Every structure is written in structure tokens, then in C-alpha cells.
Amino acid sequence: MIALESTSLWQFVEQAKRANCSRCGFCLAVCPTYKLTGLEVQSPRGRIALIDAVARGDLAPGPGFREHMYHCLFCQACETVCPSGVKIGRAVVTARAILEKEHEASLPQRLALRWLLPYPRRLELAATVLRLYQRLGLRRLVRRSGLMRGRLRQMEELLPPLPTRPLRRELPEVIAAKGPVRHRVGFFLGCFMSLVYADASRASIEVLTENGCEVVVPKAQRCCGAPHLADGDRTALEALARRNVDAFGEVDFIVSDCAACSATLKDYADVLSGDSAYAARAEAVSRKARDITEFLAGLPLRPPKGEVRRAVSYHAPCHLIHSQGISEAPRMLLRAVPGLELREMRESDWCCGSAGAYGLTHPERSAQLLERKMANVEAAGARVVATANPGCMLELRLGAERRGDGVEVMHVTQLLAESYRREREHP
Ligand code: SF4
Numbered sequence: 001m002i003a004l005e006s007t008s009l010w011q012f013v014e015q016a017k018r019a020n021c022s023r024c025g026f027c028l029a030v031c032p033t034y035k036l037t038g039l040e041v042q043s044p045r046g047r048i049a050l051i052d053a054v055a056r057g058d059l060a061p062g063p064g065f066r067e068h069m070y071h072c073l074f075c076q077a078c079e080t081v082c083p084s085g086v087k088i089g090r091a092v093v094t095a096r097a098i099l100e101k102e103h104e105a106s107l108p109q110r111l112a113l114r115w116l117l118p119y120p121r122r123l124e125l126a127a128t129v130l131r132l133y134q135r136l137g138l139r140r141l142v143r144r145s146g147l148m149r150g151r152l153r154q155m156e157e158l159l160p161p162l163p164t165r166p167l168r169r170e171l172p173e174v175i176a177a178k179g180p181v182r183h184r185v186g187f188f189l190g191c192f193m194s195l196v197y198a199d200a201s202r203a204s205i206e207v208l209t210e211n212g213c214e215v216v217v218p219k220a221q222r223c224c225g226a227p228h229l230a231d232g233d234r235t236a237l238e239a240l241a242r243r244n245v246d247a248f249g250e251v252d253f254i255v256s257d258c259a260a261c262s263a264t265l266k267d268y269a270d271v272l273s274g275d276s277a278y279a280a281r282a283e284a285v286s287r288k289a290r291d292i293t294e295f296l297a298g299l300p301l302r303p304p305k306g307e308v309r310r311a312v313s314y315h316a317p318c319h320l321i322h323s324q325g326i327s328e329a330p331r332m333l334l335r336a337v338p339g340l341e342l343r344e345m346r347e348s349d350w351c352c353g354s355a356g357a358y359g360l361t362h363p364e365r366s367a368q369l370l371e372r373k374m375a376n377v378e379a380a381g382a383r384v385v386a387t388a389n390p391g392c393m394l395e396l397r398l399g400a401e402r403r404g405d406g407v408e409v410m411h412v413t414q415l416l417a418e419s420y421r422r423e424r425e426h427p
């Protein structure tokens with residue numbers, strides 16, 4: 001039996017009670033898992049009631065309870081609309097942390113979270129092996145052979161062609177601004193951005209330098225800890241937060257083009273609030289942290305002049321809209337691109353099904369959400385989906401590939417960079 005009284009879940013439940021869940025049901029309309037199943041236990045209100053029942057001792061935290069906690073996407077859409085400020089998603093993640101203490105994580109999970117993600121060189125080595133697998137034609141062979149099934153097949157399918165070199169290896173520590181320096185910006189390069197979406201982060205840095213930013217990319221930075229937070233591994237999250245606080249020195253802002261990373265950096269003040277040696281510096285990191293869309297939209301942006309004639313729809317990552325409350329900034333940037341036609345899709349703020357490792361742990365549910373998203377993209381008549389998070393980019397790319405409709409997936413900054421580039425080519 002889990003000793004709930006000795007954990008912070010108890011505090012969360014107390015918070016939830018203080019916030020006074022009125023059972024109004026506003027959260028039901030935005031919860032993807034409730035919309036898909038129609039089950040109260042798969043709704044935010046239902047999950048809070050389950051956690052409350054466990055905390056009171058009326059319900060044993062058995063397999064059923066565990067299932068409902070892990071079915072949650074942690075998209076935080078419920079938190080955005082809750083009039084009483086109940087932090088449902090966070091309560092669910094805390095419940096997971098307690099459950100994880102009781103259940104040893106699976107070997108692949110342990111390997112990924114503890115032995116790979118915190119160590120950039122190991123991650124890069126793993127990426128090299130995968131790159132060889134893709135380049136040597138093994139991928140086609142393995143797919144044809146039918147050897148790969150289940151979760152492994154899902155993981156393999158998700159992976160786009162990997163760049164030749166991780167961006168982390170390529171970037172100098174300081175990149176000069178074009179023209180007079182307006183800001184000295186620390187760039188937080190997410191693991192996936194470096195290993196998979198190097199082109200997108202290259203574009204982000206290009207847009208920053210175009211806008212008078214001297215960009216500092218500390219070599220000592222590590223994974224932000226977002227996957228550990230979602231999985232309830234608080235110890236690893238704190239260790240990574242300390243490494244990153246040490247890595248970023250004198251900069252005006254710390255900017256990331258990965259919404260999960262920018263959201264997690266903003267949480268460092270809270271994560272390290274109990275550590276007297278780090279609390280003040282962690283608070284400074286959180287204060288300076290910005291998502292790149294938020295940062296650029298807050299500048300007097302140098303208007304891009306090159307025409308980009310594309311029909312684009314915007315998918316709002318949960319880590320941007322629900323964790324950080326940023327909705328208008330990316331749209332503002334897209335509207336600033338001459339020739340670009342922004343076509344809003346229905347449910348743009350719905351989770352795409354990525355949700356960390358959700359596509360691997362709940363493949364069917366994730367596929368349903370992805371299909372719904374891609375149908376909304378098609379209905380909007382868009383040929384490009386722009387977004388701002390590598391997890392969403394991976395998932396949307398998979399959706400486009402499955403449909404075979406040629407829809408491109410791009411980061412918002414890639415469209416801005418394309419415009420600046422065209423401006424240079426055709427002044
Ligand atoms: S919106 Fe908030 S107050 Fe209303 S039922 Fe959901 S959790 Fe409770």
C-alpha cells in the first residue's frame with residue numbers, strides 16, 4: 001500500500017480541495033481522453049475524484065487506478081479552462097511519481113531516462129547507430145521482413161531521416177548577431193532538436209541573429225528534464241535542472257525552440273525551490289526563460305520581406321498553449337510572413353497524440369488523436385502544418401506519412417527563416 005500521507009500527492013489533493021472543484025464539468029469539453037471514451041473516470045473531474053478517493057483511503061491504488069493515471073495525456077487543457085484553478089494534470093503526474101516508487105520502470109524506460117537522456121554523448125552515439133540503420137538500407141529490409149512489431153515498430157515509424165551530424169556538435173558557443181547587438185540570448189538546444197530537427201534549430205538561430213541577438217549555446221547544457229517530469233522521476237529532473245542552471249551564465253534571456261523545454265525551464269524555480277544552494281539561480285533561469293515564439297513576438301521584429309506562398313495551419317503544442325498560455329505569438333509570427341496564408345484548423349489546441357511516450361504506451365488512443373488532427377489539417381486546406389515542439393513535429397510527420405497526402409511539417413521559425421532567406425536572394 002502506498003503511504004500517500006508522506007508524499008506530495010497529499011498536498012496536491014489538499015490543494016485541489018482548497019481550489020474547490022465544484023464538479024462544474026467545464027473541463028469535460030476539452031479533455032481528449034473523455035471525448036474519445038465518454039467515461040467519467042477518463043475525464044479530469046473523474047481523475048481528481050479517483051486521486052481524492054485514494055488519498056482518503058477509500059480506494060486502493062491498484063492496476064485500475066494506475067491505468068487511469070497513465071491514460072491521461074498530461075496535456076493540461078483541463079487546467080486552462082478550470083474556473084477553480086484545479087491543477088488536474090499536475091496532480092496526475094504526482095500520482096504517477098508515487099506509483100513509480102512502487103513499480104520498477106521497465107528496462108527500456110530505465111535505459112532511456114537514466115542512461116541515455118542525461119548524457120548527450122551517449123544519445124549521439126545511439127543516434128549514429130540509428131542513422132547507419134537508415135542509410136544502409138536496413139530500414140527497408142527490416143520493414144519488409146516483418147521482424148519489427150508492436151512498440152518497436154511504432155518507434156521506428158516515428159523516426160524521420162536523421163541529420164548527418166547532431167547540431168550540438170556543429171554550433172560554436174557564441175554566434176554573432178547580424179548588425180548591432182540588441183540582446184545576448186542563451187539558446188537552449190533540446191535533445192530532439194539537436195539530433196532530429198537540426199534544420200529547424202538552425203533556422204531558429206538564423207531568425208534570432210537576423211533580429212540583433214548574439215546567441216550563446218553553452219556546451220555544458222543537458223536535457224531539460226521534461227521526460228523525467230512526465231514520468232515522475234523527480235530526482236533525475238532536479239539533477240538535470242542543477243546542471244542547466246550551472247551552464248547558463250550572463251545572458252539576458254534563455255530561449256528555446258522546443259516548447260517542452262521552454263515550459264520545463266520556467267518550472268526550474270519551483271523544482272529547485274527547496275535547494276538553498278540553487279534556489280536563487282534557478283529562479284533567475286525561470287525568469288529569463290522564453291519560448292522562441294514568445295520571445296520573437298515580444299521584439300520589435302525585423303519584418304521579413306521574402307514571399308513564402310504556402311497555405312499553413314498552426315497546431316498548438318500542449319506545452320506551449322496549456323503549460324505556458326502562449327497562443328497568439330506563433331500566429332503573429334506566421335502572419336508576419338508575406339505571401340503566407342494562415343488557415344486555422346478546428347481543435348488546433350488539441351493534443352496530437354504525441355504526449356511524450358504516449359504513442360508508444362497507448363498506440364491505439366494516440367493513433368485516434370493523430371487521425372483526428374490530420375483530418376482537421378486537411379479540412380483547413382493546408383499544405384503545411386507549422387508547430388513549435390519536436391514531439392508534435394514527429395507525430396504530425398507520422399500522420400502525414402500514413403495519409404500520404406504530402407503535407408509538410410515545419411517549425412514556425414523555419415517559415416520565418418525561409419522568408420528572410422528569400423529576401424536576401426531577391427533583394
Ligand atoms: S473544470 Fe475544474 S472545478 Fe470544474 S469539474 Fe473540472 S476540475 Fe472541477
Ligand code: SF4
Nearest residue numbers: 031072073075076078
Ligand atoms: S491533462 Fe489532458 S488528458 Fe489529462 S485530464 Fe486534463 S485534459 Fe484530460
